[in-house]
Amino acid sequence: MAPKWQELADRLAVQIRRGDFAPGQHLPHIRELVAAGEGSKATVHAAYKALEAKGLVTSSRGHGTIVRPHKPIRLVGKRVVLREFTREDVDDVLAIIGDDAVTTWLSFDSRDGVQAVAMIEGTMERAAQKPRTEFYLGVTKRDEDRVIGFARIGLSGAQAGKLGYAVAAKEWGHGYATDAARTLITYAFKELRLHRVSAAIGPDNAASIAVAQQLGFVREGVLRDHVFTNGQWRDSVLFSVLVHEWRP
Ligand SMILES: CC(C)(COP(=O)(O)OP(=O)(O)OC[C@H]1O[C@@H](n2cnc3c(N)ncnc32)[C@H](O)[C@@H]1OP(=O)(O)O)[C@@H](O)C(=O)NCCC(=O)NCCS
Missing domain, CATH: 1.10.10.10 (Winged helix-like DNA-binding domain superfamily/Winged helix DNA-binding domain)
Structure with a gap:
């Protein structure tokens, strides 16, 4: 003890x-x-x-x-760094959330430049909220500051958080999402003292399911008609990992 x-x-x-x-x-x-x-x-x-x-x-x-004054979060993983968004990230963010190849798997449809600015400003506003309930961070490679993806944990329920992530299509397959999610979850368990992190993933999203399984997430069940995206209702498969199961 x-x-x-x-x-x-x-x-x-x-x-x-x-x-x-x-x-x-x-x-x-x-x-x-x-x-x-x-x-x-x-x-x-x-x-x-x-x-x-x-x-x-x-x-x-x-x-x-x-x-001390609010310190921006900066988390260093093996392959990526997670950091707070700034307004300069708008073009890089648009390359992710404006790309149908990415958003077809997300719970929202592709967005334009104005919406990308609004998204970034929203994350900055929520980052400054007290108490902070959203940890929505840009993902960069370790050796350059350009945003190639994002990872997010939103607090909800009792010491629980909901995980989301995406990576620009041209950067897929290098382990960036797995490392970003691993780094953010470790922060959530260690520093935010969460007990449970869940991820709701489209049943056909093999890459995202591979990421969750690689991190030791357990499949819980199906959330029926969980999101409305691409003009139709879509189920999600719910995965979770608990603090005592976490092996970063
Ligand atoms: C899911 C996503 C974030 C993965 O990003 P990434 O940086 O390529 O992920 P990683 O390289 O860390 O890992 C991808 C894993 O998926 C596997 N994978 C990729 N495509 C696959 C496919 N079509 N079928 C099965 N597995 C697949 C890879 O082999 C890898 O697993 P491995 O490390 O065991 O080999 C990225 O594909 C993405 O942005 N997709 C659109 C947005 C999205 O789906 N977000 C998650 C919403 S729940």
Whole structure:
């Protein structure tokens, strides 16, 4: 079992990442947490030191412990990097969500440039929300910053998240989606403390099913007429992985 200070630090880290404590806000004074039964002064102090080591808070003597400003997420995988979108990504995003070869498998139809801008701005707005409930990130290769795909986890239910991903058609088959999904799921289990991640995939989407199975997802069943896409209703096959099953 993790020491008490570690448990407290982990819990506070999740609350800070979710935005329960706003940037610039003070964490409770140590003696308040002691009074609330979180442990001794040394326990709370050690937890605060651990948060400082993670770069989540600053601690200045006498002024208390303060939450650092929102830090953009950047996750480094074996083959790809996941990072926040910027407005400069619009052409690269359009090459993905404006391509029928990609969107035929997604829950929406192909989009134009105006819709691509709106999509990016929507992800940026939701990234800044407190608490943050969507982790929608651009995927780049490790050695260049151009977006070649996206991966998304939206929080829903009890410590649960829904996964989605796509890669530009000309980049298929190099393991990018598998690595992006693996990296984002690891973040979700480790840092966001999720218990369950699910993915709803079209029954004929062999490539996406291969990605999910490679990552150890278990098939749960069929969601009937789950999405309306390409002018018709489509079933989804529901897959999930639980935190104790996760082998990154
Ligand atoms: C699904 C998708 C993201 C995969 O991206 P990718 O970067 O090519 O994925 P990876 O290279 O990591 O893995 C693809 C796997 O699918 C397998 N695959 C590809 N096409 C396949 C097919 N027609 N039949 C069976 N397996 C197939 C590959 O062999 C590979 O498995 P492997 O590593 O065991 O060999 C990409 O095809 C895509 O963007 N599709 C359209 C959008 C989409 O379907 N998103 C998911 C919605 S649920």
